[in-house]
Amino acid sequence: MAVDILQKVGTYLGIGIANVVNAYDPPQRVVLGGEICRSSDLVVETAKEVARQFIFSCSAQNTKIVMTELGEDAQAIGGAATLVLQKHLNPYGGQCSAE
Numbered sequence: 001m002a003v004d005i006l007q008k009v010g011t012y013l014g015i016g017i018a019n020v021v022n023a024y025d026p027p028q029r030v031v032l033g034g035e036i037c038r039s040s041d042l043v044v045e046t047a048k049e050v051a052r053q054f055i056f057s058c059s060a061q062n063t064k065i066v067m068t069e070l071g072e073d074a075q076a077i078g079g080a081a082t083l084v085l086q087k088h089l090n091p092y093g094g095q096c097s098a099e
Helices: 002-024 035-039 041-054 071-089
Strands: 029-032 064-067
Touching: 002 029, 002 041, 029 041, 035 041, 041 064
Parallel strands: 029 064
Antiparallel strands: none
16 A cells, blocks of 8 residues: 555656656756655656656656755755845846836
C-alpha cells in the first residue's frame, strides 16, 4: 500500500513537471527538493518517467530533472537570490514599474 501511494505521488509530480516544462519550452533543468523527494527514490524515478511521457517537444525531452544539492536551505537560498536579482536587475529598483 505504501509503495502504491509513493508511485501515485510520483505520477502526479511527473505530470506537474511536464506541465511546467511544456509551458516554459523548455527550461534547462527542473530541480526537485523536499522531504518526500529526498526520502524516496521511487517518487523521483516515477516522476521522471511520467514527465518524459507527457513532455511534448523533442527539445524539452533534454530538460534535466535533478535533486537539489542545497538540502533543507534550498527555499531560503532561492528566495534570497530572487530578491537580490530583482533588486539589482530591475531598472525600477525592485518595483514592478516606475511610479
